[in-house]
Amino acid sequence: MSLRELQAKAVRDPEGFWGEAARAITFRVPPARVLDASRAPFYRWFVGGELNTSENCLDRHVAAGRGDQLALIYDSPVTGTIERYTYRELLSRVEKLAGALAARGIAKGDRVVIYLPMIPEAAIAMLACARLGAVHSVVFGGFAAKELAARIDDAKPKLVLSASCGIEPNRVVEYKPLLDEAIRLATHAPERCIIKQRAARRAELVAGRDEDWDEVERSATPHPPVPVESTHPLYILYTSGTTGSPKGVLRDNGGHAVALAWSMEHVYGVKPGEVFWAASDVGWVVGHSYIVYGPLLHGCTTVLYEGKPVGTPDAGAFFRVIAEHGVSVFFTAPTAFRAIRREDPEGKHVRRYDLSKLRALFLAGERSDPTTVAFAEELLGVPVVDHYWQTETGWPIAANCLGIERLPVKHGSPTKPVPGWDIRVLDEFGKELPAGEIGSVVVKLPLPPGSLLTIYGDDERYVEKYLSRFPGFYETADAGYLDEDGYLFVMARTDDVINVAGHRLSTGALEEALASHPDVAECAVVGVHDELKGQLPLGFVVLKDGVDRPHEEVEREIVALVRERIGPVAAFRRAVVVPRLPKTRSGKILRKTMQAIAEERQVDTPATIDDPRILSEIGDALRSSKSP
Ligand code: COA
Ligand code: AMP
Numbered sequence: 001m002s003l004r005e006l007q008a009k010a011v012r013d014p015e016g017f018w019g020e021a022a023r024a025i026t027f028r029v030p031p032a033r034v035l036d037a038s039r040a041p042f043y044r045w046f047v048g049g050e051l052n053t054s055e056n057c058l059d060r061h062v063a064a065g066r067g068d069q070l071a072l073i074y075d076s077p078v079t080g081t082i083e084r085y086t087y088r089e090l091l092s093r094v095e096k097l098a099g100a101l102a103a104r105g106i107a108k109g110d111r112v113v114i115y116l117p118m119i120p121e122a123a124i125a126m127l128a129c130a131r132l133g134a135v136h137s138v139v140f141g142g143f144a145a146k147e148l149a150a151r152i153d154d155a156k157p158k159l160v161l162s163a164s165c166g167i168e169p170n171r172v173v174e175y176k177p178l179l180d181e182a183i184r185l186a187t188h189a190p191e192r193c194i195i196k197q198r199a200a201r202r203a204e205l206v207a208g209r210d211e212d213w214d215e216v217e218r219s220a221t222p223h224p225p226v227p228v229e230s231t232h233p234l235y236i237l238y239t240s241g242t243t244g245s246p247k248g249v250l251r252d253n254g255g256h257a258v259a260l261a262w263s264m265e266h267v268y269g270v271k272p273g274e275v276f277w278a279a280s281d282v283g284w285v286v287g288h289s290y291i292v293y294g295p296l297l298h299g300c301t302t303v304l305y306e307g308k309p310v311g312t313p314d315a316g317a318f319f320r321v322i323a324e325h326g327v328s329v330f331f332t333a334p335t336a337f338r339a340i341r342r343e344d345p346e347g348k349h350v351r352r353y354d355l356s357k358l359r360a361l362f363l364a365g366e367r368s369d370p371t372t373v374a375f376a377e378e379l380l381g382v383p384v385v386d387h388y389w390q391t392e393t394g395w396p397i398a399a400n401c402l403g404i405e406r407l408p409v410k411h412g413s414p415t416k417p418v419p420g421w422d423i424r425v426l427d428e429f430g431k432e433l434p435a436g437e438i439g440s441v442v443v444k445l446p447l448p449p450g451s452l453l454t455i456y457g458d459d460e461r462y463v464e465k466y467l468s469r470f471p472g473f474y475e476t477a478d479a480g481y482l483d484e485d486g487y488l489f490v491m492a493r494t495d496d497v498i499n500v501a502g503h504r505l506s507t508g509a510l511e512e513a514l515a516s517h518p519d520v521a522e523c524a525v526v527g528v529h530d531e532l533k534g535q536l537p538l539g540f541v542v543l544k545d546g547v548d549r550p551h552e553e554v555e556r557e558i559v560a561l562v563r564e565r566i567g568p569v570a571a572f573r574r575a576v577v578v579p580r581l582p583k584t585r586s587g588k589i590l591r592k593t594m595q596a597i598a599e600e601r602q603v604d605t606p607a608t609i610d611d612p613r614i615l616s617e618i619g620d621a622l623r624s625s626k627s628p
Contacts, residue, residue: 001404002404002405003401003404003405003407003416003419006266006404006419007416007417007419009419010419010420010448011422011444014034014035014420014446014448015033015034015035016034017419017420018034018035018045018046018258018420018448018449019034021258021259021261021262021449022034022046022049022254022258024258024261024262024265024297024298025051025056025254025257025258025261025297026051026055026056026060027046027049027050027051027230027254028050028051028052028227029048029049029050029051029227030048030049031045031046031047031048031049031230031254032047032048032049033046033047033048034046035446037446040445040446041445041446041463041467042453042454042459043445043446043447044230044231044252044255044453045230045231045252045254045255045258045449046230046231046254046255046258046449047229047230047231048229048230049229049230049254050227050228050229050230051227051228051230051253051254051257052130052131052133052225052226052227052228052253053127053130053234053253053256053257053293053297054094054098054127054128054130054131054225055131055225055227056257056297057127057130057292057293057296057297058071058087058090058091058094058127058296059091059225061087061296061299062087062088062091064299066087066272066273066299067086067087067088068086068087068088069086069087069273069299069301070084070085070086070087070275070301071085071086071087071089071090071296071301071302072084072085072090072120072123072296072301072302072303072304073085073275073301073302073303073304073325074119074120074304074306075303075304075305075306075307075321075324075325076118076119076167076305076306076307077306077307077312077313077317078167078168078169078306078307078312079167079199079200079306082324083120085120090123090124090127092222093120093124093217094124094127094128094131095128095131095222095223095224096217096220096221096222096223097124097125097128097216097217097220098128098129098131098132098222098223099220099221099222099223100128100194100216100217100219100220101128101129101132101134101159101223102132102223103220103221104159104191104192105158105191106129106132106134106158106159107132107133107134108132108133108134108226108228108232109133109134109135109232109233110132110134110135110157110158110159111134111135111136111137111155111156111157111158111236112125112129112134112135112136112137112157112158112159112160112161113136113137113138113139113148113151113152113155113157113159113160113161113190114126114129114136114137114138114139114160114161114162114282115138115139115141115148115160115161115162115163115175115178115179116138116141116161116162116163116166116175116196116282117141117163117165117166117167117173117175117198117306118166118281118282118304118305118306119163119196119198119304119306120304121161121163121196121213122138122282122292122304123282123291123292123302123304125161126138126235126282126288126292126293127292127296129235130234130253131223131224131225131226132223132226133226133228133232135155135233135234135235135236136234136235136236137151137155137157137235137236137237137238137248138235138237138282138283138287138288139151139238139283140281140283140284140569141166141173141175141281141283142283142503142567142568142569143566143567143569144178144563144564144565144566144567144568145178145179145181145182145185146182146185146564146565146566147246147565147566147567148178148179148182149181149182149183149185149186150245150246151238151246151248152182152183152186152188152190153186153187153188154236154238154245154246154248154456154457155236155248155456156188157188157190158190158191158192159190159191159192159193159194160179160183160190160192160193160194161193161194161196161213162175162176162179162193162194162195162196163175163176163195163196163197163198163203163213164176164195164196164197164198164200164201164202164203165198165200165201165203167198167200167306169307169308169311169312172200172201174201174203175203176195176203176204177203179193180206191209192209192210192211193206193209193210193211194210194211194212194213194216195210195211195212195213196213196214197212197213197214228253229253229254230252230253230254230255231252231253231254231453232252232253233250233251233252233253233453233456234251234252234253234256235250235251235288236248236249236250236251236456237249237251237285237288237391239285239390239391239392239504240497240504240505240506240509241465241495241497241506241508242495242496242497242506242508243506243508243509244506244508244509244511244512246506246509247455247461247465248455248456248457248458249285249391249392249394249452249455249456250452250453250454250455250456251394251450251452251453252453254449255448255449255450255451256293256394256449256450257293257297258449258450259394259395259420259448259449259450259451260289260293260294260297260298260394260395260450261294261297261298263289263294263395263396263418263450264276264294264295264297264298264300265298265403266401266403266404266418266419267387267395267396267399267401267402267403267418268329268331268360268362268402268403269329269359269360269401269402269403270295270298270300270328270329270403271300271328272298272299272300273299273300273301274300274301274328274329275300275301275302275303275325275326275327275328275357276290276294276295276298276300276301276302276303276327276328276329276331277302277303277305277321277322277325277327277329277330277331278290278291278295278302278303278330278331278332279303279305279309279318279321279330279331279332279336280331280332280333280365280502282304284365284391284503285389285390285391285394286331286364286365288394289394289395290331291303291304294395301325303321303325303327305321308339309332309336309337309339309340310339310340310342310343314343314344314349315339315340315343315344315349316344316349316350316352316353318330318332318336318340319349319350319352319353319355320353322353322355322357322358323353323354323355326357327357327358328357328358328359329358329359329360329362330358330360330361330362331361331362331363331364332361332362332363333363333364333365333366333501333502334363334365334366334367334368334369334372334373334386334502334534335365335366335501335502335532335533335534336502337363337372337375337376338372338531338532339532340379341372341375342531342532347378347379350379350380355380358380358382359382359383359402360382360383360384360385360402361376361380361382361383361384361385362385362387362399363376363384363385363386363387364386364387364388364389364396364414364502365499365502365503366499366502366534367386367412367490367491367534368384368386368411368412368414369412370411370412373386373409373411374411383400383402383406383409384409385399385400385402385409385414385415386400386412386413386414386415387399387400387414387415388414388488388490390476391504392451392452392466393421393443393447393450393451393452394450394451394452395418395450396414396418397417397418397421397423397443397476398414398415398416398417398418398421398423398488398490399414399415399416399418400414400415400416401415401418401419404419410483410485410487412489413483413487413488413489414488414490415487415488416486416487416488417486417488420448420449421443421447421448422443422444423441423442423443423444423482423488424441424442424443424444424473425437425438425439425440425441425442425480425481425482426439426440426442426470426473427439427440428440430469430470430471430473433481435481435482435483435484436481436483436484437481438479438480438481438491439479439480439481440469440470440475440476440478440479440494441476441478441479441480441488441490442470442473442474442475442476443473443474443476444472444473444474445467445472445473445474447474451474477493477494477495477497478490478491478492478493478494479491479492479493479494480492496508496591498525498526498527498535498537499527499534499535500527500530500533500534500535500536500537500569500570500571501532501533501534501571502534503569505537505566505569505570507524507525507526507527507537507591509566510525510537510539510562510566510570510572511523511524511525511539513561513562513565513566514539514541514558514561514562514575516561516565517541517554517557517558517561519543519544519547519549519554520541520542520543520544520554520558521541521542521543521544521545522541522542522581523539523540523541523542523581524539524540524581524589524591524594525537525538525539525540526538526540526591526592526594526595526598527595528595528598528599529599533571536571536573536574537570537571537572537574538574538575538576538598539558539562539572539574539575539576540575540576540578540581540594540618540621541554541555541558541575541576541577541578542577542578542579542580542581543577551577551625554575554577555574555575555576555577555625558575559572559573559574559575574625576621576622576625577621577625578617578618578621579614579617579621580611580614580617581594581614582594582606582609582611582614582615582618583609583610584606584608584609584610585608585609585610586608590606590609593606593609593615594618597615597618597619597622598622603615
């Protein structure tokens with residue numbers, strides 16, 4: 001069927017469409033209904049069905065004869081390690097860890113926080129939780145203790161799986177002290193922590209609470225998969241919203257498995273047995289969907305890469321991995337290719353490797369700028385697919401679906417809606433806009449399987465954040481347009497979320513950190529265009545009356561404070577003291593105006609500004625600021 005036919009079928013007959021797709025998944029009990037709309041807008045998929053996600057990722061492939069095929073390749077240039085796990089070997093480790101967790105009282109529905117660097121244990125931990133029907137919540141390693149504590153308090157895990165350290169090219173990041181500090185800050189106390197001791201830095205274990213991962217796994221009895229209802233939660237993944245408190249995106253087992261398996265074949269065009277590599281981190285949705293679950297559900301070999309696009313050791317790192325492991329389909333963020341281009345604009349490195357197996361590169365996480373896409377196309381000589389999705393959606397909303405039919409590329413567009421996603425563009429009153437006009441990008445309900453069920457523990461916030469502004473639609477919080485050929489163009493966020501190197505950050509959370517400095521009276525954070533990372537956060541602060549310390553000193557302290565409270569991932573390197581913030585007469589801070597000044601763009605003085613002289617004061621402060 002053509003893309004157009006599949007799109008039409010998924011909209012006209014979602015039950016028929018997804019019922020067919022569900023055949024790729026092994027249900028212990030077949031679903032009684034494909035789509036349950038009885039509690040709309042809380043739609044549920046494959047109700048009455050029972051399955052186990054880890055069984056679908058591992059056991060059934062071993063049973064079907066894939067036991068000796070590679071399931072996971074761990075490639076770590078930062079430690080000089082490559083390890084290969086067959087499906088049988090990965091299963092054996094997962095069933096043992098699941099047994100160890102069960103022996104420590106973890107059962108269906110219990111939450112487990114996973115705070116791990118990019119080591120095989122991260123995937124093993126997720127699959128072991130899934131095996132028991134326990135709900136994992138992976139926290140990215142680049143977050144500070146306070147952010148980890150906030151997630152512990154929201155998810156209330158019985159147990160935490162972590163490691164002694166992570167390894168960044170320039171330093172060893174000690175995870176364990178961060179975990180200890182987070183547990184100290186949190187109100188909720190996990191009963192136990194299981195810690196993977198890494199050779200680069202061993203951690204001290206807290207007697208009575210912490211256990212050594214290797215010992216725990218060695219002495220464990222393998223645990224069989226526990227069938228759970230399709231609608232039973234598989235994981236919570238926190239993502240940034242407008243405010244400082246992260247939103248726990250909750251995902252189910254059944255819909256998730258069906259949607260991801262379908263996407264592997266139809267979006268990515270990859271076959272079971274092939275090598276699929278998503279160069280992201282398990283702490284992000286890309287890592288959940290396309291390092292761990294998607295490739296394994298589909299019987300592929302996945303690559304778990306502990307390194308960077310540049311500097312580990314050079315700008316040829318990605319191409320070495322693709323050649324060495326025979327990667328067929330590769331996925332990364334545009335920022336990674338910008339980093340490669342900056343170091344190796346002529347693409348000298350790529351010529352050292354045999355990339356003959358590579359069929360396509362997929363880019364997501366931020367808008368793919370045409371220059372980067374053109375660079376990657378020229379470098380690799382394969383289709384470069386910009387595709388668009390979000391933590392909430394779990395899998396691509398818009399893409400050039402190589403597994404269905406390859407459409408002509410329009411640079412700057414992630415191509416067309418993927419079947420299952422009925423995308424519309426609405427004006428502020430909820431009226432559909434004609435082709436070419438920018439408005440809010442929304443998806444008509446019901447969302448397809450694999451999308452978020454709700455925000456963990458807060459149905460009201462789910463409805464308020466995503467479903468209330470345009471009744472009957474899911475609001476992506478992105479602005480964009482559909483052109484006359486039905487291609488989607490995603491232009492900007494409509495909220496205060498910024499995108500730094502493909503990482504989503506809340507300006508609200510950053511502002512909370514700035515405001516906690518004792519000398520700060522008022523502050524605002526905006527995202528400023530950056531050649532490499534897409535955007536970088538920039539903080540404007542107004543000091544309290546009477547503070548007459550050198551501005552550089554306060555600015556330095558604020559930068560350090562953000563790193564301590566949010567973490568290095570924020571890449572917050574610049575705060576500027578200003579005399580006042582520009583506001584409307586009703587007191588609303590004019591962030592877009594500050595952003596335009598910082599980006600040295602033409603600034604039209606907003607009609608509602610209370611005092612236009614502030615704009616030149618801000619320009620002066622930026623020019624005289626000593627922070628980098
Ligand atoms: N644990 C601890 N710290 C981490 C970390 C982790 N897992 N990941 C990143 N950090 C730290 C880095 O060490 C860096 O710290 P520094 O300020 O001391 O240098 C900081 O967080 C920012 O990291 P990063 O965003 O990786 O920036 P970078 O300057 O080190 O590298 C790129 C720039 C473009 C190479 C890098 O951002 C990149 O590879 N991006 C790919 C993006 C991606 O995969 N996005 C996921 C969505 S698809
Ligand atoms: P995250 O939830 O961290 O994956 O971030 C999702 C957000 O990143 C989206 O809402 C968009 O703002 C942005 N984004 C992701 N992929 C794309 C893309 N291909 N084009 C434009 N924006 C994108």
